[in-house]
Amino acid sequence: MAGVIARRHRKQRIFRWAVLVVLGIFFLLPLAAMVEFSTRNAETWPLLVNWPKLSDTYPDLAEGIVSSLEQAALTAVLMLVLLVPTAIWVRLRLPKLRRLVEFLCLLPLTIPAIVLVVGLAPVYAWVTYFLGGSSLTLVFAYTILVLPYAYRAIDAGLSGIDVKTLAEAARSLGASWTTVILRVVLPNIRSAVLSAAFLTVALVLGEFTIASLLNRTNLQVSIELLGKSSATMSVAVSLAALLLAFVLLLLLSLAGDRRRSTKENS
Amino acid sequence: MADQAVAAPRRKPRGTALLGTVPFFAYVVIFLIIPTLVVVIGAFAGDDGGVSFANVKALTNGYILDAFGRSITLSAVSAVIGAILGALLAYALVTSKAGGTLRRVVTSAAGVLAQFGGVTLAFAFLATIGLSGFVTVWLQDHLSIDLYANGVWLFELPGLILVYTYFQIPLMLIVFLPALDGIRPQWREAAESLGGTTWQYWTRVAGPLLAPAFLGSTLLLFANAFSAYATAAALVSQGSPIIPLQIRGALTSEVVLGQQNLGKAMALGMVIVVAVVMALYALLERRTAKWLG
Numbered sequence: 001m002a003g004v005i006a007r008r009h010r011k012q013r014i015f016r017w018a019v020l021v022v023l024g025i026f027f028l029l030p031l032a033a034m035v036e037f038s039t040r041n042a043e044t045w046p047l048l049v050n051w052p053k054l055s056d057t058y059p060d061l062a063e064g065i066v067s068s069l070e071q072a073a074l075t076a077v078l079m080l081v082l083l084v085p086t087a088i089w090v091r092l093r094l095p096k097l098r099r100l101v102e103f104l105c106l107l108p109l110t111i112p113a114i115v116l117v118v119g120l121a122p123v124y125a126w127v128t129y130f131l132g133g134s135s136l137t138l139v140f141a142y143t144i145l146v147l148p149y150a151y152r153a154i155d156a157g158l159s160g161i162d163v164k165t166l167a168e169a170a171r172s173l174g175a176s177w178t179t180v181i182l183r184v185v186l187p188n189i190r191s192a193v194l195s196a197a198f199l200t201v202a203l204v205l206g207e208f209t210i211a212s213l214l215n216r217t218n219l220q221v222s223i224e225l226l227g228k229s230s231a232t233m234s235v236a237v238s239l240a241a242l243l244l245a246f247v248l249l250l251l252l253s254l255a256g257d258r259r260r261s262t263k264e265n266s
Numbered sequence: 267m268a269d270q271a272v273a274a275p276r277r278k279p280r281g282t283a284l285l286g287t288v289p290f291f292a293y294v295v296i297f298l299i300i301p302t303l304v305v306v307i308g309a310f311a312g313d314d315g316g317v318s319f320a321n322v323k324a325l326t327n328g329y330i331l332d333a334f335g336r337s338i339t340l341s342a343v344s345a346v347i348g349a350i351l352g353a354l355l356a357y358a359l360v361t362s363k364a365g366g367t368l369r370r371v372v373t374s375a376a377g378v379l380a381q382f383g384g385v386t387l388a389f390a391f392l393a394t395i396g397l398s399g400f401v402t403v404w405l406q407d408h409l410s411i412d413l414y415a416n417g418v419w420l421f422e423l424p425g426l427i428l429v430y431t432y433f434q435i436p437l438m439l440i441v442f443l444p445a446l447d448g449i450r451p452q453w454r455e456a457a458e459s460l461g462g463t464t465w466q467y468w469t470r471v472a473g474p475l476l477a478p479a480f481l482g483s484t485l486l487l488f489a490n491a492f493s494a495y496a497t498a499a500a501l502v503s504q505g506s507p508i509i510p511l512q513i514r515g516a517l518t519s520e521v522v523l524g525q526q527n528l529g530k531a532m533a534l535g536m537v538i539v540v541a542v543v544m545a546l547y548a549l550l551e552r553r554t555a556k557w558l559g
């Protein structure tokens with residue numbers, strides 16, 4: 001029996017490395033090509049880290065980067081303000097509405113962004129009328145886009161704690177509902193809120209469809225625009241954006257691990 | 267009076283409780299429900315505002331049917347290739363040490379590549395196998411192979427399939443890994459102690475258990491590719507081979523008289539395809555949860 005298992009382990013190891021090497025080449029080749037392509041012009045990378053010069057040379061790109069960062073931050077805030085109190089409130093007071101809220105939050109998964117943008121065009125005509133055509137108004141649409149991912153993260157966090165008992169304990173000690181939500185429940189789902197915010201930021205930084213078709217700007221739109229005039233620079237920015245997203249998600253997985261290990265220890 | 271006094275306090279908290287969800291529902295109605303209704307109603311509205319089936323009928327036009335066909339081919343082929351390769355990769359990771367560095371780095375990278383594709387992915391492939399890309403030039407210089415001897419296929423369906431596979435494999439890894447993790451080593455040991463071979467284990471035990479999860483993940487991949495827009499938009503600047511690009515055309519170009527709402531009809535067609543696929547996915551998901559929950 002031990003011989004069989006050892007043989008299987010050897011076979012699995014050979015299989016594992018064969019798969020990893022073949023797919024590794026497939027996945028790393030485009031990244032390596034991006035490095036090679038973006039270093040053909042020696043000035044590209046130094047320019048990319050020199051913000052004043054960059055915004056001078058490529059004002060559109062600089063505007064796109066700033067817009068995307070602002071959109072990411074604002075979307076995360078709006079998503080949290082909208083979703084966290086509602087999710088807690090529905091769990092505590094309106095359990096019958098939970099299915100409806102869940103359905104609405106997961107609905108954007110079945111509506112492709114390209115379809116949403118068709119329907120959003122008339123809504124955004126009103127948004128532009130009231131708030132102007134700033135790229136920051138995209139935050140409204142992005143909050144809808146991130147709903148499914150954010151809801152899942154927050155709902156998983158709420159499932160992990162006993163919201164009802166916590167709330168009843170706080171209420172019986174005279175806490176108001178605002179105190180219950182902000183100072184009792186929220187600190188307990190901190191890591192779920194954090195991962196929802198991380199996912200939001202990653203998704204918003206990668207968004208292109210809605211921004212492009214509603215004639216607004218963000219990082220991806222400016223990269224696409226740049227591709228038409230300076231291919232090297234656009235590839236360099238693409239690579240930088242990919243690496244940034246990778247670091248964000250790696251941090252997210254590390255935070256998730258810490259959450260799990262603290263739960264196991266306690 | 268007494269009745270009211272009893273009833274009032276009971277009704278009041280419920281009313282205020284509902285009040286707490288108003289911001290959320292109002293927001294979702296304005297930015298999700300209304301846009302959806304705009305698409306659905308618009309698909310059946312004529313240019314004069316009346317009810318009309320002209321837009322939906324126009325969907326049977328040759329070029330739109332072709333675009334739908336190409337979209338479905340692209341999604342199906344990239345989903346099947348992505349599902350098979352992604353499942354192999356997932357199995358390779360499952361046999362490695364749990365919680366190891368390899369697994370963490372690969373799943374994080376998969377998370378990025380699956381969700382963060384878009385425009386950056388198009389540029390990655392332009393840098394690789396574009397006309398002056400790294401691989402194209404290298405093959406030309408060292409092996410004198412011309413990648414595009416038979417025409418530039420990168421901007422057509424074969425190119426799109428290749429590029430889409432690049433984000434389908436990571437997505438498959440993410441959605442299929444939990445199912446593979448649910449397979450317990452004890453089942454294999456049980457099969458072996460009863461004299462089963464590896465082949466029998468895979469065809470009689472693990473295969474049937476994983477089949478719903480595998481099919482469900484493949485459907486999810488299909489819906490993912492079908493809805494994708496950014497990569498194709500950045501890659502294909504001439505012509506509109508697939509439906510999302512046709513919708514772009516309808517949104518940005520001059521409107522043909524009598525077809526103002528054609529874009530909405532195409533969008534509705536997309537929603538229907540995705541909804542059917544996602545419903546099947548939910549069905550298979552429930553079956554998977556029964557075994558591997």
